[in-house]
Amino acid sequence: xxxxxxxxxxxxxxxxxxxxxxxxxxxxxxxxxxxxxxxxxxxxxxxxxxxxxxxxxxxxxxxxxxxxxxxxxxxxxxxxxxxxxxxxxxxxxxxxxxxxxxxxxxxxxxxxxxxxxxxxxxxxxxxxxxxxxxxxxxxxxxxxxxxxxxxxxxxxxxxxxxxxxxxxxxxxxxxxxxxxxxxxxxxxxxxxxxxxxxxxxxxxxxxxxxxxxxxxxxxxxxxxxxxxxxxxxxxxxxxxxxxxxxxxxxxxxxxxxxxxxxxxxxxxxxxxxxxxxxxxxxxxxxxxxxxxxxxxxxxxxxxxxxxxxxxxxxxxxxxxxxxxxxxxxxxxxxxxx
Amino acid sequence: xxxxxxxxxxxxxxxxxxxxxxxxxxxxxxxxxxxxxxxxxxxxxxxxxxxxxxxxxxxxxxxxxxxxxxxxxxxxxxxxxxxxxxxxxxxxxxxxxxxxxxxxxxxxxxxxxxxxxxxxxxxxxxxxxxxxxxxxxxxxxxxxxxxxxxxxxxxxxxxxxxxxxxxxxxxxxxxxxxxxxxxxxxxxxxxxxxxxxxxxxxxxxxxxxxxxxxxxxxxxxxxxxxxxxxxxxxxxxxxxxxxxxxxxxxxxxxxxxxxxxxxxxxxxxxxxxxxxxxxxxxxxxxxxxxxxxxxxxxxxxxxxxxxxxxxxxxxxxxxxxxxxxxxxxxxxxxxxx
Numbered sequence: 176x177x178x179x180x181x182x183x184x185x186x187x188x189x190x191x192x193x194x195x196x197x198x199x200x201x202x203x204x205x206x207x208x209x210x211x212x213x214x215x216x217x218x219x220x221x222x223x224x225x226x227x228x229x230x231x232x233x234x235x236x237x238x239x240x241x242x243x244x245x246x247x248x249x250x251x252x253x254x255x256x257x258x259x260x261x262x263x264x265x266x267x268x269x270x271x272x273x274x275x276x277x278x279x280x281x282x283x284x285x286x287x288x289x290x291x292x293x294x295x296x297x298x299x300x301x302x303x304x305x306x307x308x309x310x311x312x313x314x315x316x317x318x319x320x321x322x323x324x325x326x327x328x329x330x331x332x333x334x335x336x337x338x339x340x341x342x343x344x345x346x347x348x349x350x351x352x353x354x355x356x357x358x359x360x361x362x363x364x365x366x367x368x369x370x371x372x373x374x375x376x377x378x379x380x381x382x383x384x385x386x387x388x389x390x391x392x393x394x395x396x397x398x399x400x401x402x403x404x405x406x407x408x409x410x411x412x413x414x415x416x417x418x419x420x421x422x423x424x425x426x427x428x429x430x431x432x433x434x435x436x437x438x439x440x441x442x443x444x445x446x447x448x449x450x451x452x453x454x455x456x457x458x459x460x461x462x463x464x465x466x467x468x469x470x471x472x473x474x475x476x477x478x479x480x481x482x483x484x485x486x487x488x489x490x491x492x493x494x495x496x497x498x499x500x501x502x503x504x505x506x507x508x509x510x511x512x
Numbered sequence: 513x514x515x516x517x518x519x520x521x522x523x524x525x526x527x528x529x530x531x532x533x534x535x536x537x538x539x540x541x542x543x544x545x546x547x548x549x550x551x552x553x554x555x556x557x558x559x560x561x562x563x564x565x566x567x568x569x570x571x572x573x574x575x576x577x578x579x580x581x582x583x584x585x586x587x588x589x590x591x592x593x594x595x596x597x598x599x600x601x602x603x604x605x606x607x608x609x610x611x612x613x614x615x616x617x618x619x620x621x622x623x624x625x626x627x628x629x630x631x632x633x634x635x636x637x638x639x640x641x642x643x644x645x646x647x648x649x650x651x652x653x654x655x656x657x658x659x660x661x662x663x664x665x666x667x668x669x670x671x672x673x674x675x676x677x678x679x680x681x682x683x684x685x686x687x688x689x690x691x692x693x694x695x696x697x698x699x700x701x702x703x704x705x706x707x708x709x710x711x712x713x714x715x716x717x718x719x720x721x722x723x724x725x726x727x728x729x730x731x732x733x734x735x736x737x738x739x740x741x742x743x744x745x746x747x748x749x750x751x752x753x754x755x756x757x758x759x760x761x762x763x764x765x766x767x768x769x770x771x772x773x774x775x776x777x778x779x780x781x782x783x784x785x786x787x788x789x790x791x792x793x794x795x796x797x798x799x800x801x802x803x804x805x806x807x808x809x810x811x812x813x814x815x816x817x818x819x820x821x822x823x824x825x826x827x828x829x830x831x832x833x834x835x836x837x838x839x840x841x842x843x844x845x846x847x848x849x
Binding site (some may be wrong): 381387394425 | 528608647649650651652653654658659669673676677680682683685687688689691717718719720723728729730745746747749750753754755757761762831832834835836839840841842843
């Protein structure tokens with residue numbers, strides 16, 4: 176069952192998946208909007224910028240036009256950053272055929288529109304065979320064939336199972352799920368809690384505080400997600416709490432590193448500058464805060480982080496406010512069903 | 513609302529809670545089965561063995577008999593190790609009055625009987641006012657008043673709320689839950705996964721593998737727990753995934769340290785000896801394996817860890833077996849309701 180796969184976007188995650196797929200015998204073509212970067216991939220047979228020390232197997236080709244990459248492919252994998260998904264998708268549309276399966280591995284909520292990425296895709300191509308691949312998966316580890324699990328999610332279970340078969344190996348275990356909204360919300364909103372976990376660490380708080388933040392954090396993410404059509408069970412899974420665990424406990428996470436600086440007393444605007452790259456959680460916090468207000472959902476942790484990163488309150492005040500809220504029953508809402 | 517509280521068992525957790533309660537103005541008496549240890553507590557006004565560098569506030573008294581500790585108390589807090597709960601409870605029974613509220617903070621399943629600790633208590637005193645206090649709470653951090661959350665669980669919500677009021681402070685946030693079985697299973701069975709997380713770390717696997725182990729681990733714990741009367745939602749909360757996160761990511765955990773040695777190739781029997789203290793997860797794995805067999809529940813991770821610690825298979829074989837199991841839908845069972 177050898178497939179032809181186009182990978183659109185040669186960051187660390189797209190590259191790691193290309194290597195993994197090629198290792199299973201699939202034929203993979205990589206394209207990226209940056210021509211110079213593509214030339215480097217071709218010259219070095221390695222992504223020295225974003226996934227160093229992982230050599231490309233022979234089955235990986237570099238394409239210098241998106242048309243060439245997509246032409247003849249059975250599967251088109253989108254691995255552009257979330258805020259660039261719309262333009263990457265627009266660029267691909269002229270070459271897509273209705274039988275091609277589209278897989279998106281980006282995680283985020285689009286700014287301003289507050290749309291999930293699948294909503295953007297279906298708005299443009301209502302009949303797209305669209306799959307989201309998500310889960311606790313640092314690219315650095317997948318590129319090195321370290322054991323990893325992910326979820327293939329599509330409204331149509333058979334489609335999710337098709338991608339499960341294509342990607343699964345004895346190093347990459349793939350589960351299926353039909354809750355596309357839940358998988359997308361989990362992957363995007365975890366970055367809010369990663370910022371918060373960093374802030375907690377930066378303030379010198381311990382493992383107890385961070386575990387509380389993660390557990391109550393996924394609870395409020397689930398509360399928003401279920402209100403917007405997701406299934407609560409998804410947030411207890413690999414793309415929910417699983418991905419949150421990986422993000423909050425790793426120094427790979429830019430969101431967490433940014434949070435640590437804020438917790439140490441650096442101004443949020445300064446901390447973002449110092450990280451030097453996009454801190455997705457800053458956008459996601461704003462998006463979630465707006466969504467929660469819009470649909471009338473209580474998200475106390477998100478709200479406090481929103482006020483901290485907008486320099487309205489100090490991190491210590493935020494913690495005090497969270498610890499002294501009205502007393503609660505643990506499962507009064509979302510998981511109680 | 514000043515209460516008189518007896519603490520039975522002066523390990524690190526009982527001591528940390530005594531300090532926290534005394535800090536709220538409650539009057540606390542500590543008793544322990546080891547007289548020499550009690551004399552040390554009295555002489556140093558500090559638990560130098562198990563919670564060093566945390567000075568006792570004036571509100572803590574040391575009692576040299578269990579009768580003296582319990583006499584006149586409104587609340588009796590049991591903090592003996594799980595396998596010693598039965599004897600500690602037996603020792604207290606002659607002095608308990610029906611109006612006293614009993615709080616247990618030990619986590620475990622009794623060996624051989626495979627009973628939860630509340631089952632032991634209710635077998636002896638069917639009308640006991642019995643509360644379980646559990647959650648992600650390293651004693652070292654609670655003793656230092658670092659922000660922590662726990663759950664007060666009782667069949668009777670009002671009783672759980674009573675203990676919530678007694679314990680809650682701006683550093684210790686207490687939620688209530690009425691799912692006693694779920695809270696007890698979460699606290700006990702997490703140690704299986706902590707062993708597994710250690711093994712994964714010891715084998716040199718990464719954050720992806722560990723997050724997968726934790727997420728799929730809590731799923732199978734919930735599968736067993738719900739079969740035995742617990743509510744699935746509890747396993748998504750502080751006493752389930754929350755406590756699992758703290759245990760699997762901290763070097764404080766003996767279970768995890770034991771697992772690391774096994775992952776590095778030390779024989780399980782040797783590793784247990786080297787830890788030098790009780791590795792509760794070794795017993796819990798056996799108990800859960802037996803319970804799962806008895807009620808016909810699939811627990812693939814527990815089963816593999818059981819075989820590894822009993823030296824039936826090698827850790828690498830266990831990982832391969834887990835990664836290459838039959839393909840699955842993610843939420844086919846427990847959280848899908």
